[in-house]
Amino acid sequence: MYRILISGYYGFNNIGDESILRAVIDNLQDRLDNIEITVLSQDPVSTAEKYGVKSVNRKSIKSIVAAVRRCDLLVSGGGSLLQDVTSKKSILYYLIIMWMAQFFRKKIFIYSQGIGPINSSLNRKLTAGTLARVSGIVVRDEASKEFLAEIGVNSDRVVVTADPVLRIKRVPLMIGEEILRKEGIKINKEQLTVGFAIRERKLNSEFIEELCIAMDRLVTEQNAQIILIPFHYSEDVSVIEEIEKRLGDKVCSVKHKYLTNEMLSIIGNMDLLVGVRLHALIHSAIMDVPMIGISYDPKINSFMKSIGMKAMCSIYDFNNEDFIEEFNKTIQHKEVIKKRVQERLVNLTKALDTNEEMIKEIMEK
Template structure:
């Protein structure tokens, strides 16, 4: 058996990162025993039935690494300084510690950047250049690594292959359903949010849909959902989630998604659901381009609520989702991340 410490943005209540962890555990070879660094180790242990420890306890992290054979840097945008420059410092420190101990270090399903500060860029380059193996989820990250002369495996985001679970109580909610996922952001100003709310009210009146407000991260999304719901004229629900696999299952019962969150758009696309994006981040913009998803940049939102409503109504009536063949193709390509792990953890490589 091989012991591997898994490091990522886990236990923070972010559905995208939890979905990445669930995908990683699903793809991990059977002979690899994981220990997950988490902000809420008890909850993570109960949810995934794995060993855990507190990600912010230097002693516990050091001890976990001392007892491990490998470190897996879990998927997502861990090395980026658009949100905070402190985050990449943490991950670079964990990677450097593991590499100093002689552990095999594997970066899996990564999306690198934005890297706006030179010292963060240098830290990131150093961390990846010393990894045993690297897989990434987008072309821009692969190109950056190529510039740094770091070999990598490129495949779609691992959550494409996440096995969903049936969503509890979804059938009890009126149909048709439209999901909305907004998050706090400095560019989502009160006037812009007011415009979105006015547009949603008009959209719901025109379509007679049940609006599902889905906070992907309670600390950033819940307050917005609670502000919107009382203003909606007809059926609406704030949908809380516990298991990201069940969250992915919700989109099987949704007609359209209006979303800012990258993984909300991905989960919806994987369920053959129509998507309309509001982009706050390059990864969302890239998703829009790759999958021909209509939408707006957050800073370029229409000021006229009627214009916004009309765009949503047009897409609701005539927009197209991915075909079954397209979805299957992305899931198959995504499994390159699983093959990557199998190769990285070949039993005779220890």
């Protein structure tokens, strides 16, 4: 039995990270024999039940040390763990887990992570020094590889694949239809149904002001149906409530938490998805739904580039006029866009096999 311990941002009701975990567990179990998986989680009971694996509390030092000592391989990732933009402390948490593994002479594998930005010079040195001693490094985009080279990691050791969520299979639309019905949302086939997955912590920002104007115009000028979809439930509910307060019954929203397959199906029922959340855009690509990406982080730009598209803008220079123009172009050319994205996905998902191939080599050494 080969014991694998997974470290990441799991158990926080962030559908993007939960989708990553679902994909990583499925890929490991499908492609590797005789393994036992344990996950460090904020909610270990829920994680164990959802994914059929062992799980321990990511905040319990005693539990973490025991799990690291027991494992044969620490898998760090996926997601954007090694960055200090959204949090200056979280990067140290993930590095400390790796230092524990190195102390106990365990093998470490970086699994399709998005690396950076790392602004602190100390964090850059610590990251480069730590990754110099791991068994394998796989990143999800070229920007991450370039960043690692910038901070001193040998680029010959870094392999580029894609976000692991891209390998999740498409799901039937009826699942999402039933969920939306229970939420009190009826899809009207006579209208364009536009989903919005918004990340914004400043409720009085110019972005929210312009976004509400854009939504209002979609409703009044194009008779669109607007559905607000929370991807990181605890963070996104407040911005959804703010938009509902401003626009009233011109918009509707998904009110409850859902699992990966359920969220995939909800998004599959959209005619177009406007996403600030990376994994909302990835879910759109999987479900063959045209998308408009709005960037708050380089990872959005990197993903859009990987599927042959560009982010329309960032949350800092969004305006409703440009959005309506982009919306109209996207709807007009939706079939061309969908074909291009699906062609890119074939190559991206094939590249993801590299993770398990490298782990298998590590296991056999």
